[in-house]
Amino acid sequence: MSTGTTTGTTTGAKLEGSVDRTARGALEEALALDEALAPDGRERPHAAAALAAVRRHDLAALAAEVARDAERRGLHRGIGSEDDVLPVDPVPRVVHGAEWDRLASGLAQRVRALEAFAADAHGAREAVRAGVVPAQVVDSSRYHAPGLPPPRVFVGMAGPDVVRGADGRLVVLEDNVRTPTMLAYALALREVVGERLRVRPGPRPVRAAARAAAWGVLRAATPVPDPVVAVLDDDGPGRVRWEVGALAALLGVPAVRPAQLRPRGGALVLPDGRRVDVLWRRTSEERLHDDAGRLNALGQLLLGPLRAGSLAVVNAFGSGVADDKRTYPYVEDLVRFFCGEEPLLGSVPAYDLGDPRQLVQALPRLHELVVKPRSGSGGRGVLIGPRASAQQLARARAAVAAEPGEWIAQEVVALSTHPTAVDGALVPRHVDLRPFAFCDGERVVVLPGGFTRVALGAGELVVNASQGGGAKDTWVV
Template structure:
């Protein structure tokens, strides 16, 4: 039986009977003084704002909703400065370990020799990038932009749900959500800032630009030229690609805008070819260079990998980082963190059963009605089973899939994800949330925008927060409270 969810505003008490926790005190007062009609007006204004500037998300496989708005909730999610300090320390530790792990599996493979991770799980993994073996990117940084998904299960209990080390998305929504709140709830933000201090997220583009420039290749002549590579307008995250290119002040390019000559990457401009030193790519490995990966790809650039290996180009994130996204690798992250940092993980994993192991497989098949089962290479909430919410027929069909290819699946307990007050058709009600902070790593170290993207499951009782599965987003506030002790 899943325990009762922790509500980040009122703890475990019913809404009508509890006082708000300190981080949410100002928000609770604001909600109490705002009528449902007022909040609904603000929600509609937010929707109009998003529609006018074109913030949409493509839903693959849904012919009736190819492009739609991601629902935005007007009630912010709040973390105190002390809560954030602990999360920040854990995120830095985890991303540093991921970078060291990637450097190792493409280099000396000490963690494989030590038995920390099974060799076959890495070397036979479809995401293991053979062209990267023996290679070292600039400053030995592999994951320049990481999105680490966190869930909360209690007052002081945070868990990492998964790591996103290839092309994590969602940061544009983090930035636009703050812009909307500044416009629609200035009085709440003013009150919150007066009570302590609302930490800004608006500096993220500058942080990202500095991070990318810091990892320019050694042979870069002068100030590095940066560009953002997009698959094009039909990609679900195209809005974000164009948004970030604009905020960074760099060119948004497609594969057809680029070419490689003498192992140097150039982009076509009205003034002639211009050298590119750092390419922030939002294209997966398989499609980025038809000479090294899929020969039928028209999204990438022939010769791109040669330019990287010649030391003339930095790709962010580096090729081969997808191995760290694998959910089977995720299950070994506590051991990976200890091996590479010499310390216990600050942030815990969710307990995980690997179906590739016979004992775990038997447990999962016997308890599908209680578990969440995921494909090891899945993303976006696709291909997963939430056992308690599935029908008997759905569980039986999924069990057949697991039995056919057990190594492709992991399972986890159904967690009681924390809830936050959310505007619904019936008024303010608790809905489950997760959090994706964005962690930047460059030659000068690690930096994190305070907060991140909070995703909210808008359906009552639903634990699936992904935008592709009908979830929405909230602005995430990190607030320094008066007299709050610093640190974890």
């Protein structure tokens, strides 16, 4: 770990500790690689046109226009009293096309391996027998779903979190193949920001590609030649309810809640009486059973049609075994095993703390590492070792010692920055990236652009949109 670096593994974490966060944050931002500006302050060529377009506006006025447009479109996040408009930065993040193509190749390779592993974990378990992944990782995963007919595709859509370190390399922080969100927000940002700046030639178009890729996955999920598709929402409040409706509108299909579906002859029918063939699941519930093995409400609704083969779900139940954080340390080896190739895209070095040998390596270094619960999401439960107090570290060591199989640790990554509009000025703020990859079982399509999350406070590392971070339009040029 380099002294003073920020951590790419802090997406969504609520950071506490004994350090002076303002001073440390300023130092970290000074040391981080900036994606649009060279160390001497000159604009990087691939970002110059976008920055010039931004500077043609009064920055404060542009930011206010973008905020009003986001409000008008209903780009809300959160639940109840926490519900607010997603902060949208008017400065797009620009990625050079050649670098994006390399990233897309690496993501496609990785998703192919994860798809193969999800199928293998529910079938032959060749990766376990070959010693690539410990049997306990699969057997103890909350997302393992035995007893269901194998779906045609497990990982229909992936939304990995990708970070850029101080060495300039893009690496995967998390794979997110259960229910990745923010796709519809990414498409809306192109309209809110990209179309307003009117850069010509502009970024690669993404909306039509997203619609075609999503339909490709949904059709591949079922043998029905002209399937009836619906987007499935939660019955209760949902943090991304706006996105559910937006995705349904993109596809031209209904958005439904479980309470609106009715069983009929081993199938499910929509409110209009049609039998639904494929559900694109956007629910916060990602399993059919609770921890005790009892069917939950979603399981009571869907298990019968799934077993009967009358219904397909994207992403399929069971895909989460490939997204269990205890699987993450083994993904590069899974690429080698299933693809017969060296990984084109790396992972952040990580430790499976359920493996006694890796635990011995990591436990003395928790103050240098990021510690994550294996089934957590949104940054909840994450400990940032370099920013933690002695008391927090002691609690983390005790928790890991009590249940080592429930934790992983990752090395620290220097999270890159990007110019961001704050109070009428351009200042560096930390960013990460969520690209979107669609797998139809035969090929993987990576959309030309994604969702960039940006920490809005000076020295802040919280980029997760559900915990105060903002968003940037992401251009591939």
